[in-house]
Amino acid sequence: xxxxxxxxxxxxxxxxxxxxxxxxxxxxxxxxxxxxxxxxxxxxxxxxxxxxxxxxxxxxxxxxxxxxxxxxxxxxxxxxxxxxxxxxxxxxxxxxxxxxxxxxxxxxxxxxxxxxxxxxxxxxxxxxxxxxxxxxxxxxxxxxxxxxxxxxxxxxxxxxxxxxxxxxxxxxxxxxxxxxxxxxxxxxxxxxxxxxxxxxxxxxxxxxxxxxxxxxxxxxxxxx
Amino acid sequence: xxxxxxxxxxxxxxxxxxxxxxxxxxxxxxxxxxxxxxxxxxxxxxxxxxxxxxxxxxxxxxxxxxxxxxxxxxxxxxxxxxxxxxxxxxxxxxxxxxxxxxxxxxxxxxxxxxxxxxxxxxxxxxxxxxxxxxxxxxxxxxxxxxxxxxxxxxxxxxxxxxxxxxxxxxxxxxxxxxxxxxxxxxxxxxxxxxxxxxxxxxxxxxxxxxxxxxxxxxxxxxxxxxxxxxxxxxxxxxxxxxxxxxxxxxxxxxxxxxxxxxxxxxxxxxxxxxxxxxxxxxxxxxxxxxxxxxxxxxxxxxxxxxxxxxxxxxxxxxxxxxxxxxxxxxxxxxxxxxxxxxxx
Numbered sequence: 001x002x003x004x005x006x007x008x009x010x011x012x013x014x015x016x017x018x019x020x021x022x023x024x025x026x027x028x029x030x031x032x033x034x035x036x037x038x039x040x041x042x043x044x045x046x047x048x049x050x051x052x053x054x055x056x057x058x059x060x061x062x063x064x065x066x067x068x069x070x071x072x073x074x075x076x077x078x079x080x081x082x083x084x085x086x087x088x089x090x091x092x093x094x095x096x097x098x099x100x101x102x103x104x105x106x107x108x109x110x111x112x113x114x115x116x117x118x119x120x121x122x123x124x125x126x127x128x129x130x131x132x133x134x135x136x137x138x139x140x141x142x143x144x145x146x147x148x149x150x151x152x153x154x155x156x157x158x159x160x161x162x163x164x165x166x167x168x169x170x171x172x173x174x175x176x177x178x179x180x181x182x183x184x185x186x187x188x189x190x191x192x193x194x195x196x197x198x199x200x201x202x203x204x205x206x207x208x209x210x211x212x213x214x215x216x217x218x219x220x221x222x223x224x
Numbered sequence: 225x226x227x228x229x230x231x232x233x234x235x236x237x238x239x240x241x242x243x244x245x246x247x248x249x250x251x252x253x254x255x256x257x258x259x260x261x262x263x264x265x266x267x268x269x270x271x272x273x274x275x276x277x278x279x280x281x282x283x284x285x286x287x288x289x290x291x292x293x294x295x296x297x298x299x300x301x302x303x304x305x306x307x308x309x310x311x312x313x314x315x316x317x318x319x320x321x322x323x324x325x326x327x328x329x330x331x332x333x334x335x336x337x338x339x340x341x342x343x344x345x346x347x348x349x350x351x352x353x354x355x356x357x358x359x360x361x362x363x364x365x366x367x368x369x370x371x372x373x374x375x376x377x378x379x380x381x382x383x384x385x386x387x388x389x390x391x392x393x394x395x396x397x398x399x400x401x402x403x404x405x406x407x408x409x410x411x412x413x414x415x416x417x418x419x420x421x422x423x424x425x426x427x428x429x430x431x432x433x434x435x436x437x438x439x440x441x442x443x444x445x446x447x448x449x450x451x452x453x454x455x456x457x458x459x460x461x462x463x464x465x466x467x468x469x470x471x472x473x474x475x476x477x478x479x480x481x482x483x484x485x486x487x488x489x490x491x492x493x494x495x496x497x498x499x500x501x502x503x504x505x506x507x508x509x510x511x512x513x514x515x516x517x518x519x520x521x522x523x524x525x526x527x528x529x530x531x532x533x534x535x536x537x538x539x540x541x542x543x544x545x546x547x548x549x550x551x552x553x554x555x556x557x558x559x560x561x562x563x564x565x566x567x568x
Contacts, residue, residue, distance in 0.1 A: 133330045135333045
């Protein structure tokens with residue numbers, strides 16, 4: 001038994017390791033860029049709503065429409081649908097760099113929505129107190145809105161990260177590799193069930209770890 | 225200091241317009257504590273939020289130290305707002321910040337130098353009596369303590385005006401008294417002008433110099449607290465005074481006494497409250513007063529008392545006694561079931 005386990009890792013270890021690294025790369029880079037786009041987008045979406053600091057009905061509805069449109073497209077279709085755009089942005093449509101653009105387009109609007117629901121939880125009264133103290137809107141955004149909802153934002157980002165891991169599984173279709181790709185190509189197409197089991201097991205650990213970590217940070221940031 | 229001129233505010237919800245403020249003019253003098261009292265929906269909250277333009281008037285002008293705030297650009301308005309502190313019914317503190325951060329962060333954001341921030345936080349935490357809570361989070365504080373933090377946060381900007389939006393309405397009676405005496409001290413020691421709104425008459429009674437009574441978006445009565453207490457003119461003002469001085473007498477008693485003399489309400493203000501007026505009446509006239517109900521309370525600077533008295537005696541003697549009481553400075557009103565009626 002122990003021999004067969006060590007045999008397995010001798011055969012598959014490097015491939016699994018490489019796939020894991022690819023998954024981390026895709027999730028890490030795509031998440032970072034998605035946050036950079038999604039967070040401000042979420043703030044804009046929230047603040048352009050009626051009765052908010054930057055109320056703008058037109059902008060609000062446009063943002064809503066665009067976010068809903070992108071979120072209606074399944075990732076696997078999005079991946080091919082925006083191929084020309086990906087080519088234009090990344091110069092390639094294959095490999096890890098070829099999949100970052102679709103991952104970001106898939107995740108950023110999702111993060112914006114999650115941000116919106118977090119930011120809407122912030123007590124209107126605190127914002128008003130800061131307005132009454134003569135504090136500028138951009139300072140209120142960071143020092144009140146985002147600060148007060150940070151615990152909820154972290155939970156949202158945890159959800160987004162796990163969703164992103166799911167999406168990277170399909171990235172194999174454009175040759176970006178990753179754990180999902182490994183499980184599909186070897187586990188499913190070549191009937192090597194053990195590879196499938198190990199990959200799924202790693203994914204379970206990964207998701208569990210991220211969720212636990214997110215919950216922990218969120219609880220730590222929560223002070224009430 | 226603050227001057228509202230013909231303020232009207234119309235909120236238009238989907239199908240109908242509501243007039244929250246209807247041609248309101250008000251002047252708050254520097255150094256005073258000005259109370260605006262009214263039932264909920266009277267428009268008082270909208271009014272106090274006009275003072276720093278959190279709510280913009282539909283028509284009318286808001287002057288602060290002679291400047292019309294409605295004409296200012298956003299950045300000029302923000303500058304003006306730093307000179308007006310504000311506290312709220314729901315305290316509105318950052319949940320994620322300690323007491324220290326709650327006071328220090330807004331100072332940082334308004335460009336107060338770092339060294340000065342520490343000194344100010346320490347100074348104002350001491351004034352509100354929370355020096356030992358600097359590192360506590362609001363969740364660990366009681367309602368009264370949270371309001372103290374909010375007061376310290378407002379004062380730390382060293383404003384000339386403090387606006388209080390139902391600041392004691394969420395607090396129990398003891399805590400309310402403590403916060404009120406703190407506000408009074410702030411007014412006296414720091415010379416800060418206070419505009420407060422409330423639905424509790426005891427707030428007005430305890431600390432206000434002047435009061436305006438609001439009903440249905442209008443100011444229906446206005447003046448020195450003592451005057452409004454002694455002779456409320458409108459029904460709403462009377463009800464508020466009644467809420468502190470419940471001088472209603474059981475109807476059966478009133479009926480049984482009606483034949484044998486007059487029932488009057490006597491209000492004692494300032495000087496006259498110190499005189500043994502009823503004893504003097506008994507000595508000088510052939511009337512026998514009996515007290516049916518009585519109250520005395522301390523207004524901000526003077527005592528105020530009210531008695532409902534049955535004067536037993538013949539009509540001429542009673543009339544003489546009443547004239548004498550009026551001479552002494554007592555305000556005499558006829559008692560009427562379910563309300564009061566003036567006698568001349």
